[in-house]
Amino acid sequence: xxxxxxxxxxxxxxxxxxxxxxxxxxxxxxxxxxxxxxxxxxxxxxxxxxxxxxxxxxxxxxxxxxxxxxxxxxxxxxxxxxxxxxxxxxxxxxxxxxxxxxxxxxxxxxxxxxxxxxxxxxxxxxxxxxxxxxxxxxxxxxx
Numbered sequence: 001x002x003x004x005x006x007x008x009x010x011x012x013x014x015x016x017x018x019x020x021x022x023x024x025x026x027x028x029x030x031x032x033x034x035x036x037x038x039x040x041x042x043x044x045x046x047x048x049x050x051x052x053x054x055x056x057x058x059x060x061x062x063x064x065x066x067x068x069x070x071x072x073x074x075x076x077x078x079x080x081x082x083x084x085x086x087x088x089x090x091x092x093x094x095x096x097x098x099x100x101x102x103x104x105x106x107x108x109x110x111x112x113x114x115x116x117x118x119x120x121x122x123x124x125x126x127x128x129x130x131x132x133x134x135x136x137x138x139x140x141x142x143x
């Protein structure tokens with residue numbers, strides 16, 4: 001009987017933990033709705049060209065765009081570089097708990113730099129800051 005109760009208790013804790021670690025879909029929908037009301041969509045190429053003149057930064061922005069769109073569920077065609085990850089886009093709430101680790105994996109795979117020891121998502125304010133951070137990491141790794 002005790003083992004059965006332990007299994008039920010563990011299952012309940014797992015469900016609660018899963019909810020804590022999973023995205024808040026209502027917040028995600030609110031963010032997307034707000035973006036739809038305020039902004040016109042841009043293709044990924046237009047987005048990169050409009051906000052970054054340097055082809056090197058356009059490439060970084062393209063990788064950031066694709067990765068964060070995949071991890072957040074946010075319509076990135078309406079996001080702009082000045083958007084703040086926490087205050088505007090609600091990243092800790094709209095993403096799975098491990099989004100920053102998965103983002104780091106994407107950066108290693110796509111750009112060839114390991115940011116696992118230096119990336120602290122709480123210190124990055126905007127998407128532009130994130131692109132600048134990755135640009136600096138690439139510059140440091142090639143020097």
